[in-house]
Amino acid sequence: MQAFTSLTGGFPRTRSYADAVRRREKGKLGVDEFWDTVVRETKRSLARTARYLDYLTDGMYLCDDIFNPFIKDIEGVKRGWLVRFYDNNFFVRNPIVRGKIRLRPSPSTVDERIRLIKVLSKDNAFKGKSFRLPVPGPLTFTDFSVVETIDYSDNAQLAADYVKNVLNPLIDYVRGKGLVIEIHEPSLSTTLTGNVDWQEVYSNLVGDKESVHIIQYFNQPPLDALRTLSSRFTIGVDLVENPGLLDNLDEWLGEKPVIQAGVVDARNTRLEDPGETARRLKRLSDKVDVIIISSNTTLEFLPETVAHRKTRLLARIKNKLVR
């Protein structure tokens, strides 16, 4: 069994970065000066975590949330209003769908994030690390979207087009840049999407376990979805909220699964016991060839100091697991 550690989603912004964003929004900081701050602060923050992690992301420093500014890269979509992100005291701006959706030929916000990752990769602190680019999954995108066009009379068509016209070209694009796509799909567990069949939606998704990591968190997803998807892609599960998944592994592990185990709670400051967590994970690690140890969801729900401690914890859990 091989074990890795990973950052999932974003990482809390430093105070200096938050100040820079404020100054940028007020027009008191120029584009170049702001970019310098982005690079400096991202590097400073993620370099501290990199020694504990095998997979990193861009920290989503350039993002307000999982949808923004990513949806600017999608034709037919506008930025909406603030809505609660599941049951968290965290709010996102929802996508407003006003026409047929399609990834723009030059996805500028994705390009800027990739540019940041490339800058980070050149730094010694990040040598040998793999980078993932977090984006919303089709069910999550559909859940949060407000449809204002007759192009989509049902959610199933919207989710299908998101896969076909947005995610698939994006996966190819990102893969070409040497990155992994990290698809955030908490809505795999909800019924908000109503008539959307996850099986149909995901049957058209391209990629494999190396290039596509689908991360599900919060509520428990259907076990057959986990089984099917984990045969084709790397799947992240939330073992903090759904510890019972460890009791029925045979029911949801697909063929030769690569599983991201979300065992560190990104929604509570209490630090997990690494020994006990590793012992719990043993049941899973006995059944899979590759395990990625991570927080259950984005660490952005935590204060920066605690997020750093939780990242260190991932490495300690990994050490105890492989020992």
Added chain:
Amino acid sequence: MVDYVLPSLPTSVIGSYPRPTWLRRMIKYYRMGRITEDAVQEAYDDAVTTIVREQELAGVDIPADGEQRRDEMVEYFAHQIKGFKFYGPVRVWGNNYFNKPAVVAKLEYPGPMTVEEYLFLRQVSTRPIVKVTITGPYTIADWSFNEYYPSKEDLVKELSNIINQELHALVDHGAQFIQIDEPALTTHPDEVEWAVDLINRTAKGIDAKIGLHVCYSNYDLLFPYIDEFSEISQFALEFANRGFSDLHKLKGFSKELGFGVIDVHNRRVESPEEVARAIRKAMKYIEPEMLYINPDCGLKLQPRSVARRKLENMVRGVLMVREELVKRGIRSIPFRKRV
């Protein structure tokens, strides 16, 4: 029991109000160590005096102190209740942060937290009734990390005991109208049932009018429980932001309604006619004797000049409807502590 008589459709505020520019500057200087504690306290007092006067000039019948001394509604109490710790800010949206506290030990009541605020408000207001706001136990728990209590319900239970002691302290000092703020109440649908019980426990034995403010929430989850809030007399709810779309759901509403007619997340100042129209719509479902009028939520995110104009127009709209009520023989309503 009736203690006071209020004009029909009494107007009030939800709580927070924009801080004057000079107060913000004084707070900044204080945090930089450039002015003394006494100086900043004087500035807080002056700000409350100003803000209460501003509300009264706008015509508000039941003012509050604008929460001028509070940076944030949970943080303010977590700084005082023993057992909380602050690790640093977390993002709530965009580039907006909240200093989210963590519960790291058994929580203990530190003694009165808002009594001085109330006494000062009582001193500077000319109105017979003023409103005191206090963050409810469920919202404090929901917006905190829990490292200590075995469950969230246990944490809320502890906080409800603490807030209950605070409510007793306020009543002992003369407070007659206290609003418990619970914006998080419907965030977790499976917790609403026990949260209702614990909010009742929070207000148990309190000889004052107790209001409950719930905003930007799923009222479909709240309304089935209205009758079960045995200790709550008034619900202050947000309706303007949702375009008054849920008014029909008020049919059969058994408590007083603090009707939100001003959108606090929009700088456009509502006209008096719009306010009057909204009130008339609400009166299709709620008797005028059971209706108070207020903004949707605290006005703190608005520029001060906008906040003031919004309050002025809210009152103008109320005056228009009051004239119509006079023709129906309704001029005043009793201030009821319990409904």
